[in-house]
Amino acid sequence: MPAPLRPVPVLALILLFFISFYEATLKPHLLGRHRVTRSLSQPRALSYKTLYFDQQIDHFGFLENGTFKQRYLVNDQHWHQKNGPILFYTGNEGDIEWFCNNTGFMWDVAEELEAMLVFAEHRYYGQSMPFGDESYSNAKYLNYLTSEQALADFAVLIKYLKKTTPGAQNSPVIAIGGSYGGMLSAWLRMKYPSAVIGALAASAPIWQFTDMVPCGDFYKIVTQDFASSGINCSKNIRRSWTAINNVLSTAEGLQWLSKEFGLCSPLKEEDVNDFKGWLQETWVNLAMVDYPYEANFLQHLPPWPIKVVCTHLQFDTGVSDKQLLHGISQAVRVYYNYTGSSVCLNISETATGNLGIRGWFYQSCTEMVMPMCTDGIQDMFEPEPWNFQAFSDECYGLFGVRPRENWAETVYGGKNIHAHSNIIFSNGGLDPWMSGGVTKSISDTLVAIIIxxxxxxxxxxxxxxxxxxxxxxxxxxxxxxxxxxxxxNASVR
Known part of the structure; x- marks a missing residue:
């Protein structure tokens, strides 16, 4: 009999990287039409204009000819020359202002390149709602939430900007994006090569789809990150699932664990799978944000947070279940309460927050089918095989739609992308999403950079x-x- 599916993981396993971008605690405060913000890793104030473009709701049919206001942000303080370059951020599944304020690379290189910066918001996220407040009300309205429509939005917006901005008629445009935004930047270059002369696709798992990469590779990398950061660290996380089962077999154990982890609400028997899922998501997010300096990307975290976490998990195999889980509780607090300001921990508030989640649920349930699995042997998690039928049934229950398992390969070419050019695929060696990324150069113009x-x-x-x-x-x-x-580009104009 296959391992039972926890309430969310069939979907949650493929959601972690996308919704992680968009923590409510990181939304900067709006100052009129310009924004000025600072963060731990942002050394200076940023300013930009907030603009809107009347975008077509449906680019591929002719019956729905309505439009919506697509938001985009522009900074042109370093763009002084005629036909100077434009760096174009392909917005992800969230508020574009957040991405603008957390994509420092573009701000850092704008002066050197004398580039205009444009950050375009993805339809159905932030303020770019095709049907206003009704956009998420039913599957009919959600039908226009696809990566294909978003790419067409970007291509049309680029054409509009070059046509209406004095001096930009022949400006070379370079697409830049990270995560899902990185996938979009690569696909924009592939699908609309006349719109952008090249693309930087950072941490973009364009191959994390059915039959392209093994479904367990993602969690193997998470496990390797913990294994290399402390003696017995990953082994003790693997042992913790059995320890949780043992402790939670009694009412006293439920009470003890709730108190040990400082949970806001006492655990009930029916909460066990949610509790485990919360821990699993925490370990995954720590792997994604294992930065070398203090940062506030998902949570306020110390430098190299996994190394700090692992200082609490260097037990020998002989410790009791409660001793082990005490270490786990201390490790979890590194993620959720590094500052010491949290009164209690709430497992219903996931490690990645809640904003933007419904939109990506829908995208995952249609074309973005990214198989994930664990086996408990090559990774430090409980075994959970990939079950497409269960995934499809869950999607149908949520939205009344079923996913197209192989559509991404059909529409974007899968691994057969050698005919394209001028795309940089960058991936971090600590990032679990490297599992679905392009990690070896395909040609002189399809370049892989490993960090x-x-x-x-x-x-x-x-x-x-x-x-x-x-x-x-x-x-x-x-x-x-x-x-x-x-x-x-200048030589061929």
């Missing part, structure tokens, strides 16, 4: 004095490719 000390799209973050040399070198190489593309 051994990098977690999730570290190269897109602001420069930091604690950056490892590997990410400094990666950024330099990325800018050199940009300059090469810009020069090549």
């Amino acid at each position: 051994p000390d990098g977690a999730h799209h570290l190269d897109l973050r602001f420069n930091n004095q604690h950056d490892p040399q590997s990410v400094i070198s990666a950024r330099t190489l990325e800018v050199n490719y940009f300059k090469r593309w810009i020069k090549q």
Whole structure:
């Protein structure tokens, strides 16, 4: 008999990287039409104009001819020359202002490249709602939430900007994105090569789809991160699932565990799977944000947070279940309560928050089918096989739609992308999403850059004095490719 499916993981396993971008605690405060914000890793204030474009709701049919206001942000303080370059961020599944304020690489290189910066919001996220407040009300309205429609939005917006901005008629445009946004930047170059001369796809798992990569590779990388950060660290996390089962077999154990973890609500028997899922998501997110400096990307965390977590998990195999789980509770607090300001921990508030989740649920339930599985042997998690039928049934129950398992390969080419050009695929060696990324160069113009000390799209973050040399070198190489593309574009005009 297959392992029972926990209430959310069939969907949650493929959601972690996408919804992790969009923590409510990180939403900056709006100051009129301009924004000025600071964060732990953002050394200066940023300013930009907030603009809106009347975008077509349906680019591929002719019956629905309505429009919506697509939001985009522009900074042109360093763009002084005629036909100067434009760096175009392909917005992810969230508020574009958040991505703008957390994609420091673009701000850091704008002056050197004399580039205009444009951050385009993805339809159905932030303020770019095709049907206003009704956009999420039913499957009929959600039908236009696809990556294909979003890519067409970006291509149309680029054409509009070049046509209406004085001096930009022949400006070379480079697409930049991280995570899902990185997938979109790569696909934008593939699908609309006349719109962008090249793309930087950071931590973009364009191959994390059916029959392209093994479903368990993601969790193997998570496990490796913990195994290399402390003696017995991953082994003790693997042992913790059995310890939880043993302790929670009694009413006294439920009470003890609730108190030990400082939970806001006492655990009930029916909460056990939710509790385990909460822990699993925590370990995954720590792997994604294992940055070399203090950061506030998902939570306020110390430098190299996994190493800090593992200081609490260096037990020998002979410790009792309660001793082991005490270490787990201390490790979890590194993620949720590093500052010591939390009164209690709430397992219903997941490690990645709640904003933007419904939109990505829908996208996952249609075209973005990303198989995930664990076996408890090559990884540190309880066994959970990939079950497409169960996944499909869950999607149908949520939205009345069923996923198209192989559609992403059909529409974007799968691993057969050698005919394309001018795309940089950067991946961090610590990032579990490297499992579905392009990690070897395919040609001279389809280039893979590996950042051994990098977690999730570290190269897109602001420069930091604690950056490892590997990410400094990666950024330099990325800018050199940009300059090469810009020069090549100028020579063929």
